[in-house]
Amino acid sequence: MSEFALGQRWISDSESDLGLGTIVAMNGRRISMLFPATGEQREYVMDSAPLTRVSFNPGDKVESAEGWSLTVAQVVTEDGVNIYLGQRDDNSEVAQLIETRLNHHLKFNKPQDRLFTGQIDRNDWYSLRYDSLRLQHKYQTHPLVGLAGARTSLIPHQLHIAKEAGQRIAPRVLLSDEVGLGKTIEAGMIIHQQILTGRSSRVLILLPESLQYQWLVEMLRRFNLKFAIFDEERCAEYQADDENPFETEQLIIAPMALLSESESRLSQALTAHWDLVVVDEAHHLKWSQDEVSDQYAAVEKLASVSAGLLLLTATPDQLGHESHFARLRLLDPDRFHSYQAFVDEESGYQAIADLAKTLVSEEDLTAQEIEQLGQIQSINIDDNAAQLNNKEPEIRQIARQKCLKGLIDQHGTGRVLFRNTRASVKGFPKRCVLPVKLDLPQEYKAACDWWLNRNADAISQNQVDEKLVAPLLTPEFLYESAINDEIEWWRVDPRVDWLSEQVKENKTDKFLIICARASTALTLEQAIRVKHGINASVFHEGMSIVERDRAAAWFADQDEGCQLLICSEIGSEGRNFQFARHLVLFDLPLNPDLLEQRIGRLDRIGQKNDIQIHLPYFEGSASETIFKWQHYGINAYAQTCPAGIHVYEQQKEFLLSILGQNNHNDDDLAPLIEKAKVQVETLNQQMEQGRDILLEINSKGFDGEAIAEQIEKIDDDTELVAFMLQVFDVYGVSQDDKGDRCLAVNPTDHMLEPHFPELGDGGMTVSFERDAALAREDVRFISWDHPMVQGCFEMINAGEIGNNTVSLLNNKALPEGTYLVELIYVVETSAPKQLQPGRFLPPTPVRILLDKAGNNLAANVSFDNLNKQLKPVGRQVGSQLATALQVQVHELIVKAQSIAESACGELIEQAVESIKQNLGDEYQRLESLQKVNPNIRAIELESLAQQQSELVEHIQQARVKFDALRLVVVSHQA
Numbered sequence: 001m002s003e004f005a006l007g008q009r010w011i012s013d014s015e016s017d018l019g020l021g022t023i024v025a026m027n028g029r030r031i032s033m034l035f036p037a038t039g040e041q042r043e044y045v046m047d048s049a050p051l052t053r054v055s056f057n058p059g060d061k062v063e064s065a066e067g068w069s070l071t072v073a074q075v076v077t078e079d080g081v082n083i084y085l086g087q088r089d090d091n092s093e094v095a096q097l098i099e100t101r102l103n104h105h106l107k108f109n110k111p112q113d114r115l116f117t118g119q120i121d122r123n124d125w126y127s128l129r130y131d132s133l134r135l136q137h138k139y140q141t142h143p144l145v146g147l148a149g150a151r152t153s154l155i156p157h158q159l160h161i162a163k164e165a166g167q168r169i170a171p172r173v174l175l176s177d178e179v180g181l182g183k184t185i186e187a188g189m190i191i192h193q194q195i196l197t198g199r200s201s202r203v204l205i206l207l208p209e210s211l212q213y214q215w216l217v218e219m220l221r222r223f224n225l226k227f228a229i230f231d232e233e234r235c236a237e238y239q240a241d242d243e244n245p246f247e248t249e250q251l252i253i254a255p256m257a258l259l260s261e262s263e264s265r266l267s268q269a270l271t272a273h274w275d276l277v278v279v280d281e282a283h284h285l286k287w288s289q290d291e292v293s294d295q296y297a298a299v300e301k302l303a304s305v306s307a308g309l310l311l312l313t314a315t316p317d318q319l320g321h322e323s324h325f326a327r328l329r330l331l332d333p334d335r336f337h338s339y340q341a342f343v344d345e346e347s348g349y350q351a352i353a354d355l356a357k358t359l360v361s362e363e364d365l366t367a368q369e370i371e372q373l374g375q376i377q378s379i380n381i382d383d384n385a386a387q388l389n390n391k392e393p394e395i396r397q398i399a400r401q402k403c404l405k406g407l408i409d410q411h412g413t414g415r416v417l418f419r420n421t422r423a424s425v426k427g428f429p430k431r432c433v434l435p436v437k438l439d440l441p442q443e444y445k446a447a448c449d450w451w452l453n454r455n456a457d458a459i460s461q462n463q464v465d466e467k468l469v470a471p472l473l474t475p476e477f478l479y480e481s482a483i484n485d486e487i488e489w490w491r492v493d494p495r496v497d498w499l500s501e502q503v504k505e506n507k508t509d510k511f512l513i514i515c516a517r518a519s520t521a522l523t524l525e526q527a528i529r530v531k532h533g534i535n536a537s538v539f540h541e542g543m544s545i546v547e548r549d550r551a552a553a554w555f556a557d558q559d560e561g562c563q564l565l566i567c568s569e570i571g572s573e574g575r576n577f578q579f580a581r582h583l584v585l586f587d588l589p590l591n592p593d594l595l596e597q598r599i600g601r602l603d604r605i606g607q608k609n610d611i612q613i614h615l616p617y618f619e620g621s622a623s624e625t626i627f628k629w630q631h632y633g634i635n636a637y638a639q640t641c642p643a644g645i646h647v648y649e650q651q652k653e654f655l656l657s658i659l660g661q662n663n664h665n666d667d668d669l670a671p672l673i674e675k676a677k678v679q680v681e682t683l684n685q686q687m688e689q690g691r692d693i694l695l696e697i698n699s700k701g702f703d704g705e706a707i708a709e710q711i712e713k714i715d716d717d718t719e720l721v722a723f724m725l726q727v728f729d730v731y732g733v734s735q736d737d738k739g740d741r742c743l744a745v746n747p748t749d750h751m752l753e754p755h756f757p758e759l760g761d762g763g764m765t766v767s768f769e770r771d772a773a774l775a776r777e778d779v780r781f782i783s784w785d786h787p788m789v790q791g792c793f794e795m796i797n798a799g800e801i802g803n804n805t806v807s808l809l810n811n812k813a814l815p816e817g818t819y820l821v822e823l824i825y826v827v828e829t830s831a832p833k834q835l836q837p838g839r840f841l842p843p844t845p846v847r848i849l850l851d852k853a854g855n856n857l858a859a860n861v862s863f864d865n866l867n868k869q870l871k872p873v874g875r876q877v878g879s880q881l882a883t884a885l886q887v888q889v890h891e892l893i894v895k896a897q898s899i900a901e902s903a904c905g906e907l908i909e910q911a912v913e914s915i916k917q918n919l920g921d922e923y924q925r926l927e928s929l930q931k932v933n934p935n936i937r938a939i940e941l942e943s944l945a946q947q948q949s950e951l952v953e954h955i956q957q958a959r960v961k962f963d964a965l966r967l968v969v970v971s972h973q974a
């Protein structure tokens with residue numbers, strides 16, 4: 001220990017937050033130390049004082065108590081007290097600073113300061129710090145950031161779409177997979193990638209109000225994205241403070257009506273900047289050349305101010321070109337400016353579509369087809385031609401896929417539109433159709449007759465519309481409103497007893513019951529409770545959103561939930577009920593698309609059983625007629641029937657007139673059914689011919705399986721688990737094995753940092769395994785993308801823990817007492833996040849290992865190799881070694897700095913080269929494609945060029961930061 005002298009500055013090893021202490025008194029073997037920053041005074045026994053002398057070396061910057069600083073050129077000592085001589089940094093004057101006047105608040109968080117002031121960390125903390133840098137670097141350069149870490153099953157068609165759209169700059173796409181194939185999940189994957197890679201930060205999701213909590217929960221549970229739900233009340237609160245409500249959060253979910261029904265809210269939303277606007281159930285955006293709905297108009301305005309746009313709809317109306325065009329127009333109004341031009345352009349796709357069909361088939365290409373392909377601009381067919389008909393299937397497939405990718409890039413709507421169908425995805429459960437013929441009660445017959453009489457004029461004038469027919473399909477409503485309000489309908493309706501029997505017979509199964517009307521749902525719930533003692537949950541538009549979610553959650557609860565959920569029609573849109581296998585259509589909707597939406601609640605990803613579709617209908621009534629038409633005519637229950645809606649539109653007049661009759665018989669219906677069958681067949685053929693083969697290929701892609709495999713590999717890698725367990729240990733987070741490959745992690749009262757990322761007081765259950773996390777709702781899936789892992793990187797790198805250590809090396813080949821200094825630097829840029837500098841130069845660790853002569857051994861002795869051979873030392877011994885070697889270590893740090901700077905220069909050069917190559921290639925590709933495919937938007941090109949120049953500029957400013965230091969002393973006794 002150095003000699004003590006009055007006025008010297010010391011730091012307490014155990015209470016470094018007291019700041020710098022000054023020796024104010026010396027009394028025999030005791031000293032008194034005042035800590036001016038905190039006003040504390042302490043007494044120490046000289047021999048055992050846990051104190052470290054604060055002294056600086058030439059080259060260090062020191063700060064005075066008055067606030068000015070000085071770069072030390074020379075150190076002189078008078079009566080044991082240091083005086084630092086050098087130039088002031090503010091006015092360049094030569095000055096001297098006696099240590100008594102050093103800034104009392106000086107914090108020693110730089111590696112060398114902490115080392116020389118005795119704040120020496122454990123060896124394993126130091127290793128953890130370096131691991132964190134290495135792993136963060138690896139993470140940031142991984143091509144699947146934001147895609148690999150979502151808490152989802154790996155479904156190839158989704159992964160393909162999500163990667164394709166999620167990695168674009170300002171993606172503008174229509175996601176139109178069939179009902180239940182995972183559009184919400186695809187959108188989440190796109191948003192997640194955009195946010196994690198810095199491409200987007202402000203996102204607005206617009207949807208029907210009934211779906212807002214479902215989205216909120218999906219975004220949180222699957223992607224850890226914390227959205228805020230906005231409604232009128234919340235907006236009004238902010239407005240009172242003169243704030244634009246939409247600027248108060250980054251990630252917002254709002255009901256569509258909030259903007260489409262309020263000019264002022266819309267204009268506020270328009271002035272808030274958005275990177276991405278998402279519109280769910282986009283089929284509600286009605287548009288025709290003559291009439292534009294409020295919702296469409298609102299989205300059109302938002303679409304013009306937002307960089308990115310995702311539209312989601314399961315029913316993009318495959319044959320109705322006008323409405324389909326309208327949605328494409330939202331995505332790119334320049335490209336899709338005129339409906340007629342769109343139609344004309346589409347007719348030109350035929351030849352290309354034919355070529356694409358041959359390319360996906362087994363057939364050999366003819367010489368003429370190969371020539372045709374060669375004529376298509378930008379495809380370099382020469383290299384590929386010989387392989388297209390190669391007998392070796394793998395070679396042939398690669399060549400053909402390359403050609404198809406070129407065609408998709410250059411033609412059609414491939415880049416803006418994605419649509420997968422059950423037929424193309426496969427693996428969905430069977431739909432079992434279970435019709436149940438019931439007697440039509442006299443009371444219902446009377447009610448229907450009453451209704452028909454009331455509308456006799458319209459019927460006689462052949463003006464039967466849906467409004468007239470729909471009530472005939474819900475006779476309970478006619479009965480109740482017109483005939484009798486004393487005897488409740490459920491007392492006469494045979495569906496009630498039939499339903500109760502079904503439920504009792506299948507006690508362990510869940511039933512979803514959909515009725516057209518809320519009043520029916522409510523009464524039915526009472527009826528089966530009162531009459532049969534069966535409890536059910538209801539779900540209808542009269543309930544608040546919170547009540548609806550509660551009802552849905554009760555139904556979803558596998559252990560204590562209810563067996564039945566009775567919904568009005570609002571239960572048929574967007575909701576997830578695939579854990580149920582029985583669907584009861586208590587009545588039938590006229591519209592085949594609505595029917596598909598209803599069935600889609602159960603027939604969706606995650607459904608593990610064949611679906612039992614129960615269809616109770618009344619003999620000799622409108623319900624029997626519509627059932628037969630839908631089942632035998634368009635086959636709408638057993639499978640999806642995209643043509644159904646068009647056949648319905650074509651036959652509507654006649655079909656409605658039959659439905660609007662007093663008597664129903666097969667003679668009237670039979671010809672209609674026959675005709676419907678033919679029409680479905682014809683339309684299917686037309687669709688097959690007009691099939692946008694490029695769209696299909698683009699939607700399914702070739703890379704989905706490969707991406708899934710890549711992600712599985714990441715999942716199987718144990719590096720993350722090892723790292724996080726080490727972080728938990730070092731930072732004092734407790735871990736308990738909960739079984740099922742899950743871990744309960746909890747804060748403790750001996751944590752190194754008071755707040756551990758994402759860990760609340762109550763702790764959480766986590767799993768590093770995808771399947772285990774997917775199996776239980778309450779388990780968080782810890783992946784590289786998870787905010788806890790990202791937060792740990794940040795916590796470790798921003799803090800000082802582990803930034804220095806002292807270790808012993810027992811290596812007989814080296815002389816006793818010699819030493820090595822290991823120095824970790826980080827090359828950093830400060831480019832804005834949206835430029836994603838991490839793609840080219842993420843924070844990169846540079847490791848230098850100097851021997852006492854200043855030779856860099858890093859290339860010969862790896863970190864792990866050295867680490868294995870080291871023995872830890874206690875703090876006191878470490879501090880003594882550091883003090884003894886302070887001058888030598890200091891010289892080596894100066895040397896290492898210049899090595900690090902030249903490494904930084906090399907990294908910058910490589911990064912700039914890579915930017916030019918990657919973005920330059922991408923620019924050229926898009927530029928040549930733009931000549932043949934106007935779907936490549938000009939903004940993509942401009943933005944790419946600008947991005948390139950800004951990136952180069954920022955990356956050239958990259959600097960090295962000294963991050964950590966390890967002093968290794970050779971000892972043959974260790």
Ligand SMILES: Nc1ncnc2c1ncn2[C@@H]1O[C@H](COP(=O)(O)OP(=O)(O)OP(=O)(O)O)[C@@H](O)[C@H]1O
Nearest residue numbers: 152153179180181182183184185314574576604605
């Ligand atoms: N990759 C996946 N992993 C786990 N669950 C998934 C995955 N994809 C979809 N799901 C689940 O399947 C169901 C259907 O997905 P989603 O809601 O995204 O479909 P959708 O196409 O948006 O449906 P709709 O047309 O009804 O709006 C949801 O419960 C969703 O959580």
